[in-house]
Amino acid sequence: MELYFELKTLQLKETFSIAYGNYNTREALLVELSYLNSKGYGECVAIDYYQIDLKKFVIRLKEIQPLLESLSIIHPTEFFSILSGMNLHPFLLSALDCAYWDLFGKLENKSFIELNHLPSQNLAESSITISVADIEDQIRKIENSRWNKFKVKCKGLNKDNIEKLLRLDRNIAIDSNASFTDEDCIWLQENEKISRFSYLEQPRPVGNYKILHKESLANWMADEDCQDLNALEKLLPYYKSVNIKLMKCGGLTPALTMIRKAKELGYKVMIGCMTESTVGISAGCVLAGMVDFADLDGANLISNDQAIGNFVENGRIILSGKAGLGISLK
The missing domain is CATH 3.30.390.10 (Enolase-like, N-terminal domain)
Known part of the structure; x- marks a missing residue:
């Protein structure tokens, strides 16, 4: 080799x-x-x-x-x-x-799916990321997009912006990248409208999750707080969902174990990504039949993709069906 x-x-x-x-x-x-x-x-x-x-x-x-x-x-x-x-x-x-x-x-x-006897039908639909910007610009991007699911990035909590997003009546998730305060989290999880967001991802800095309540109205999702298999048990009282990323946990082999364990514990599971080319996204796509949510838009955000393989088109995950992960370089 x-x-x-x-x-x-x-x-x-x-x-x-x-x-x-x-x-x-x-x-x-x-x-x-x-x-x-x-x-x-x-x-x-x-x-x-x-x-x-x-x-x-x-x-x-x-x-x-x-x-x-x-x-x-x-x-x-x-x-x-x-x-x-x-x-x-x-x-x-x-x-x-x-x-x-x-x-x-x-x-x-x-294919990886054949080797591991995984489902290849009814794949989770991927969201597209709407990066931090003026709320009107974010709304314009959502309204002009052909995707059905959106992950809206924010820096801190703006309650007026939350209300504007809710009025869109679209499938929206919120990702603050750890920029919410404890007070923000209390307001969110006590607001009955918040259940209309598909999930709220990583609201607080790593380790500062004990203000969160799993049984609240908010579908709190752990990202940076959930690095590996050992995190799942300790996060149970606080998070309803977890974002499993291959790079965080160490690849497809541990991701398979993590997804199965998370499901056993009652979590909703997302397969997520970083900003990656089709090399990385192809690997994430093969797990889309095992999860509830997908956020695999990384290759859609770059202009010089280096590979072809499994891909995401307007949110729909399309598997190549080729051997391995189906990756070839351009």
């Missing part, structure tokens, strides 16, 4: 504004694992509020490259077990895990 990796710059179609900052590009690390004539692809991106340094990932890949290239082709769960002993950051772990699933499926001539 051979390992190849390359840093790429993803260009956003327009400035992406969230509570953490404004972004026109995302730096990405493309990982390729190959054997014979087959190639599998994975990806991770630099997110500043996760303190991701892709140059350190490149150094780490060079360190483990001889070991990875010495491995024979084994089942992806065995490969993940080996990776788990290398003390890798979850973002880098995810890129390698997804690349190997893509390679293994191509070698077996079976």
